[in-house]
Amino acid sequence: MTKPKFSFTHYDLKQQRAGVSIEITLSAVANVRLMTENNFALYKQAMKHQFIGGVARKSPIRLTIPQSGRWHVVVDMEGHHGQSGSSIRIIETAATPRFQSAS
Structure with a gap:
């Protein structure tokens, strides 16, 4: 089992529902990857995986x-120099209001 040759910071978001936003704050340019449980397992083995995100320049x-389930955020410096500090915040989205019929 191969492991990534670079260090990364991992945030386990646990179970999340579709539509929840995650805010990631960085101290430098870094790669940010939001991925499912299965894709995180592939990432840790340095295998091909899918994610949402990419190079965060700001x-x-x-x-x-995008869908309910267990999610992970990874911040890494693959392809970049130096280090980046990071923090995350889960932003609960309001439920869609339901209209009721007047009698």
């Missing part, structure tokens, strides 16, 4: 959970 950035 901070903070926001990513939205």
